[in-house]
Amino acid sequence: MLSINDLKYRYKNADDLYTYALSVERGEIAAILGQSGSGKSTLLDIIAGFLPASGGNISLDGRELTDLPVEKRPVSILFQNHNLFEHLSVQKNILLGVSRTLKSSRKEFEKVGEILKEVGLEKYEYAPVASLSGGQQQRVALARVLLRREPILLLDEPFTGLDRETKIEMLDLVKKITTENHLHTIMVTHDLLDAERIADKVYKMQNHTLVKQ
Numbered sequence: 001m002l003s004i005n006d007l008k009y010r011y012k013n014a015d016d017l018y019t020y021a022l023s024v025e026r027g028e029i030a031a032i033l034g035q036s037g038s039g040k041s042t043l044l045d046i047i048a049g050f051l052p053a054s055g056g057n058i059s060l061d062g063r064e065l066t067d068l069p070v071e072k073r074p075v076s077i078l079f080q081n082h083n084l085f086e087h088l089s090v091q092k093n094i095l096l097g098v099s100r101t102l103k104s105s106r107k108e109f110e111k112v113g114e115i116l117k118e119v120g121l122e123k124y125e126y127a128p129v130a131s132l133s134g135g136q137q138q139r140v141a142l143a144r145v146l147l148r149r150e151p152i153l154l155l156d157e158p159f160t161g162l163d164r165e166t167k168i169e170m171l172d173l174v175k176k177i178t179t180e181n182h183l184h185t186i187m188v189t190h191d192l193l194d195a196e197r198i199a200d201k202v203y204k205m206q207n208h209t210l211v212k213q
């Protein structure tokens, strides 16, 4: 279980103190709702280690994560701005998620093939990312995140800007991937419909505090 207890954060020179408590079981999705600027992304940044907690703790199956450096955290993140290299192929974009050079091992190439099947892009392995639709590009970004198979998956409004039908396909894919890989998924969204479609539990930021709905 991913467990977040009395986690606190205050930005430098700011008055607001954000407080978070939540738990996510293996294979579960927790949705985080809340107005713009309410502190949703701040929580993801603390879990990922981009911001240091001002108090409280984060643990996964009893293992303390709170003070681990970013690169040691068992976390992958998918943002709305997916940071793909448009001129590179789908395969190369995904491999860049695991190695800094493009000299990958045969095992890694095989893994890319498997992951592309999982996200329904097996026909596009060698296509430049620029030739894909917005929804397909988000599938590439998801595949890149999945290659490392980290047990915690954080999604920060990743499907904003996609049409409703494509968004639903992506949400259902996140659900399938979370269930099949026993991930602990936290999805930040401003859309209640997203949460209702795939979340096992819903939380909302209210007055700088995360509250279970």
Ligand SMILES: Nc1ncnc2c1ncn2[C@@H]1O[C@H](COP(=O)(O)OP(=O)(O)OP(=O)(O)O)[C@@H](O)[C@H]1O
Binding pocket: 011, 012, 014, 034, 035, 036, 037, 038, 039, 040, 041, 042, 043, 190
């Ligand atoms: N570096 C910073 N210094 C001071 N305040 C900050 C900093 N970064 C963010 N904030 C403020 O902290 C608050 C929470 O930001 P956060 O990004 O977590 O909100 P959010 O709920 O994710 O918003 P959105 O839905 O618009 O992305 C906002 O009011 C923001 O202006």
